[in-house]
Amino acid sequence: MIPKCYKKESLPHLFCPGCGYGVILKSLGFTIDQLKIAHQTVLGLDIGCALLAWNLFNVDTIQTHHGRTIPVMAGLKLAKPKAIALALVGDGGAYAIGLQSLLHSAHRNDPLTVIVVNNSLYAMTGGQMAPTTLEGEITTTTPLGRDCQKTGLPFLGPETVIPLTNQFAYVARVSIRNPIVLEETFKKAILNQMKGKGFSLVEVLSVCPTNWKTDAEKTFQFLQEMENYYRLGEIKKPKEGE
Amino acid sequence: MKKGLFTGNEIVVKAAIQAGAQLMFGYPITPSTEILETFAEEVAFHPELRLIQTEDEISAGFGVIGAVLGGKKAFTATAGPGTVLMQDPISMAEAMRLPFVGIITQRGGPSTGTVIYSQQEVTLTCFGGNTEGLRFVYSPSNLQDVYDLTIAAFNSAWQYRFPAFLLTDGYLAKVKGEVRLHQPGYLASTKEILGKEETIVNIRNTYSTEEELFAVLKKNLADYQKIAKQVSRYRIYQKKKVNSLIFAHGSVASACLAACEEKDGLVLFQPLTLRPFPRQAAKHWAKKAKKIFVLESSAGQFARLVKEALSGLPLNIIEYQRPALGITPKEVLEWVR
Numbered sequence: 151m152i153p154k155c156y157k158k159e160s161l162p163h164l165f166c167p168g169c170g171y172g173v174i175l176k177s178l179g180f181t182i183d184q185l186k187i188a189h190q191t192v193l194g195l196d197i198g199c200a201l202l203a204w205n206l207f208n209v210d211t212i213q214t215h216h217g218r219t220i221p222v223m224a225g226l227k228l229a230k231p232k233a234i235a236l237a238l239v240g241d242g243g244a245y246a247i248g249l250q251s252l253l254h255s256a257h258r259n260d261p262l263t264v265i266v267v268n269n270s271l272y273a274m275t276g277g278q279m280a281p282t283t284l285e286g287e288i289t290t291t292t293p294l295g296r297d298c299q300k301t302g303l304p305f306l307g308p309e310t311v312i313p314l315t316n317q318f319a320y321v322a323r324v325s326i327r328n329p330i331v332l333e334e335t336f337k338k339a340i341l342n343q344m345k346g347k348g349f350s351l352v353e354v355l356s357v358c359p360t361n362w363k364t365d366a367e368k369t370f371q372f373l374q375e376m377e378n379y380y381r382l383g384e385i386k387k388p389k390e391g392e
Numbered sequence: 393m394k395k396g397l398f399t400g401n402e403i404v405v406k407a408a409i410q411a412g413a414q415l416m417f418g419y420p421i422t423p424s425t426e427i428l429e430t431f432a433e434e435v436a437f438h439p440e441l442r443l444i445q446t447e448d449e450i451s452a453g454f455g456v457i458g459a460v461l462g463g464k465k466a467f468t469a470t471a472g473p474g475t476v477l478m479q480d481p482i483s484m485a486e487a488m489r490l491p492f493v494g495i496i497t498q499r500g501g502p503s504t505g506t507v508i509y510s511q512q513e514v515t516l517t518c519f520g521g522n523t524e525g526l527r528f529v530y531s532p533s534n535l536q537d538v539y540d541l542t543i544a545a546f547n548s549a550w551q552y553r554f555p556a557f558l559l560t561d562g563y564l565a566k567v568k569g570e571v572r573l574h575q576p577g578y579l580a581s582t583k584e585i586l587g588k589e590e591t592i593v594n595i596r597n598t599y600s601t602e603e604e605l606f607a608v609l610k611k612n613l614a615d616y617q618k619i620a621k622q623v624s625r626y627r628i629y630q631k632k633k634v635n636s637l638i639f640a641h642g643s644v645a646s647a648c649l650a651a652c653e654e655k656d657g658l659v660l661f662q663p664l665t666l667r668p669f670p671r672q673a674a675k676h677w678a679k680k681a682k683k684i685f686v687l688e689s690s691a692g693q694f695a696r697l698v699k700e701a702l703s704g705l706p707l708n709i710i711e712y713q714r715p716a717l718g719i720t721p722k723e724v725l726e727w728v729r
């Protein structure tokens with residue numbers, strides 16, 4: 151079964167075999183179907199693997215620059231408050247080059263829904279260390295494994311953002327292992343925007359067998375390692391009644 | 393028509409609102425800051441206006457892009473190191489043919505430099521970033537120009553869908569004078585690009601093959617070429633015969649104008665658009681002159697544009713360059729003999 155809002159002519163999608171984006175975008179598509187918001191939604195795509203989703207949906211999309219999707223969507227939402235603004239960003243775009251914009255958008259409580267895909271490395275450029283790379287993980291720029299003494303600990307995006315948010319923010323971390331939870335979480339994050347409350351952030355733990363150089367079994371073993379480090383769940387919910 | 397005494401930065405805001413701007417995104421930097429402050433005052437009195445004071449100039453520029461995609465006229469203002477950061481969003485606006493208006497209030501450089509005056513952001517504003525310079529760059533030399541050319545920048549940006557800039561400086565930004573705040577006869581319309589309920593729009597910024605990108609660029613370059621003559625503007629100041637011809641823009645043109653008024657035979661050619669450059673007119677006037685001078689407050693950034701426009705003519709061009717330093721009418725008269 152595929153989401154109604156998928157563009158049939160754009161299938162198969164452009165992502166690598168085994169990529170976690172397949173699950174993420176399908177869940178997002180089902181959420182858009184369920185909320186019946188395909189025509190109000192504008193999906194901003196960061197540079198990196200996210201840009202490959204540019205023509206996957208019957209939903210307005212725009213590719214921006216690396217780390218710049220959040221300010222574009224903030225501008226769009228200010229100009230057109232009825233639009234449902236979604237920003238799909240990788241962990242490098244969100245937590246490295248675009249961190250400043252992510253933090254300030256959360257701080258302003260911009261009414262946006264930000265989805266950050268955490269696959270522990272820079273995938274589009276061939277697997278370099280990202281802020282989210284796990285300790286000891288081998289990437290092309292950490293050939294001996296990430297040394298956290300020198301490069302810092304794996305970056306906790308949602309936990310970093312939360313102290314800056316107000317009582318209306320929704321912040322969660324989910325894994326592609328459970329598409330039902332993924333879809334439910336996307337729904338809550340988008341509804342937070344639609345109800346006019348404000349900012350929401352969903353970090354999705356994803357897989358990148360191409361750059362991890364893993365088979366199916368090892369891919370999910372490594373996802374488990376990520377889940378052990380990165381706490382799953384709704385980390386911050388808007389206060390009831392507000 | 394209203395008249396009043398205003399600073400250049402206040403005039404920019406009046407002109408922007410007159411041109412239909414509803415949203416501003418900006419980050420404070422001298423000497424552009426009063427544009428942000430004046431717009432903030434306007435927002436306090438006009439509920440249809442909105443402002444985001446962003447975390448940096450990059451975000452300000454991308455905010456403008458988002459607002460433009462959402463169908464509103466929006467703009468930003470910056471200077472110096474801010475203009476450097478702004479190249480990131482400007483190159484995206486240029487690539488995607490989005491109307492984008494930036495007020496560039498030049499200050500001294502390189503780097504943090506000085507805070508008030510310079511003409512060193514010519515190359516950056518015309519050709520900054522990984523672009524082909526498909527931009528409109530207006531250079532005012534007095535406060536009335538600031539008003540008129542700000543409106544022109546909004547109109548040309550929204551009419552032709554290329555980024556447009558008012559390339560001004562701190563002298564013009566801070567000085568106060570009388571300006572006629574006329575209602576423009578023409579205002580380009582704006583409409584939403586994304587978020588329309590009835591259509592689906594997918595806009596890409598990344599191409600899979602060199603041929604795809606080449607085809608897009610070829611069209612954009614041809615479009616720009618086609619409208620260059622309509623958009624380009626200049627001013628000529630001539631008393632009687634043409635002996636020496638001065639090329640100058642912005643505040644330097646203002647000093648040259650005063651010098652021309654004192655000396656017969658001295659003629660000023662002032663491009664009001666640096667991009668597209670009024671090439672044919674420049675050639676036409678250059679052919680009439682015995683001597684040609686190029687004066688500027690940078691180390692040849694403006695002269696490069698002039699020389700490109702005049703290429704092919706057998707001319708001896710004399711350059712006076714005062715990077716980051718103002719030029720007085722007296723100095724003009726001493727140099728241009």
